[in-house]
Amino acid sequence: MTDSVKTIAIVAGEASGDLLGSLLMDAIRQAAPNVRFIGIGGAKMQGVGMDVLFPLEKLAVNGYVEVLRHYRELVGIRRNLRERFIATPPDLFIGIDAPDFNLDLELALKQHGIPTVHYVSPSIWAWRGERIHKIKQAVSRILALFPFEEPLYKQAGVPVTYVGHPLADILPENPKQMEMREQMRIMPRNAKVFALLPGSRQGEVRRLAKTYVETAKLILQQLPDAQFLVPLASRETRTIFENEVWKQEAQQLPITLLFGHAHDAMIAADGALVASGTATLEAALLKCPMVITYKMPALTYWIAKRKQYLPYVGLPNILAGKFVVPEILQDDATAENLAQALLNLVNNKQAVAELEQTFSAIHQTLRQDTAHKAAAAILPYLA
Known part of the structure; x- marks a missing residue:
């Protein structure tokens, strides 16, 4: 990798994504110090040096009814990010969880030649399994937290890496x-x-x-x-x-x-x-x-x-x-x-x-x- 500054755009959708994002940013920085991060994150990602464009709380809604209530605002934020990143392309986009928000954004960016990684597999094994076809179009690679997810993506021809769950690294095996x-x-x-x-x-x-x-x-x-x-x-x-x-x-x-x-x-x-x-x-x-x-x-x-x-x-x-x-x-x-x-x-x-x-x-x-x-x-x- 060259010494030029690389830009990674990241969008995390809630508190758990903020933790995942901060740990990932830290690990990337150790390997590639000349990286800047921009996007949506919380206090932890901000603490590791993210330039936050919108507060994470804007995305932290769940369920059909709640999403409908905030629909216009969410669509507006996604449009803003899409236009910004297409006009000034990052070297890589990482969507952390929040699949209903991130997959559409990833699809648009990938079509414009920006590599896209989705971190945390949507729960296609639990419901809405048909989403795997959209995921295949939208992502360059999926990072799966659970071991049973990897074969599902391989079978569908989606590049995938099983990475485990960061909480298992952080939390003590024998709590006192x-x-x-x-x-x-x-x-x-x-x-x-x-x-x-x-x-x-x-x-x-x-x-x-x-x-x-x-x-x-x-x-x-x-x-x-x-x-x-x-x-x-x-x-x-x-x-x-x-x-x-x-x-x-x-x-x-x-x-x-x-x-x-x-x-x-x-x-x-x-x-x-x-x-x-x-x-x-x-x-x-x-x-x-x-x-x-x-x-x-x-x-x-x-x-x-x-x-x-x-x-x-x-x-x-x-x-x-x-x-x-x-x-x-x-x-x-x-x-x-x-x-x-x-x-x-x-x-x-x-x-x-x-x-x-x-x-x-x-x-x-x-x-x-x-x-x-x-x-x-x-x-x-x-x-």
Whole structure:
């Protein structure tokens, strides 16, 4: 590679993409110091030196109903990026996740001779498998996080590299629960501790906060010494959850609201209630028994359900190829059902031990030194 400055345009769609992007940027910089990054990212990518054109939050919407609500703004941002990158072509474009936004952009840029890499395979194995044809047209290479994805792309003739999952590199294989409880000043040390993770997006927290507070109340009736840790991703989501606590007059509940610190909460916890998404994988890698839940607008759920291929939605179950943790979704996600499932889980020592073995096996499979493997797959496009 020459010493001239190369430009990589990157678009990440949410908090998990911001982490992936920052680690990848760092690994690319180690191999190719003369690279500048431009596009959409969050605080982590900005911290590694990205020139941010639009804040990441603009893209962090999910579900048909929410996307429709923000449709004009999203289309406007994508048009702006397309025109900018065609007028001043970067040496490479990397779309991180956000397939509904990134694939159309990648398609347009690839047609104008710009190499395109898509990092994180869209879940074609779970639903909307027909997207593989569009992916083939839109990307120069796909970087897959999960081992079962690689053969699907090879079969369809899409250049693919399995890179593992960066969280498996970052998170400890043997988390120290008691040390974490000491660090978080949880007393007594042997109390039953539950982590409640209602998601990182405001819409998710709005839909789940009421049920989460009600679930904590019911658990407390069965376990009077129980404690609850609620990590929240932003000031806005914290306010939403806090308002629900006040609305239910539950200020006396032993709930600790945290700014971030989701990993700490999962390490300290005996069990977690987790909104479906990347957090379920984080809980698995941190060997935290969990119940997965989710609520979305009724129309979005109805459409998604009709297109779903697999009987499960949670990443631990998908990676294990069977139900290893409970999934209680939509109308079934009542406080009664969630509290009962959590109590059944944490009180079953054999089930917890088996889960730890399953989660350890997943950890080993996904630990691949992902950022450097991804950077190695990308660097030839800058040559």
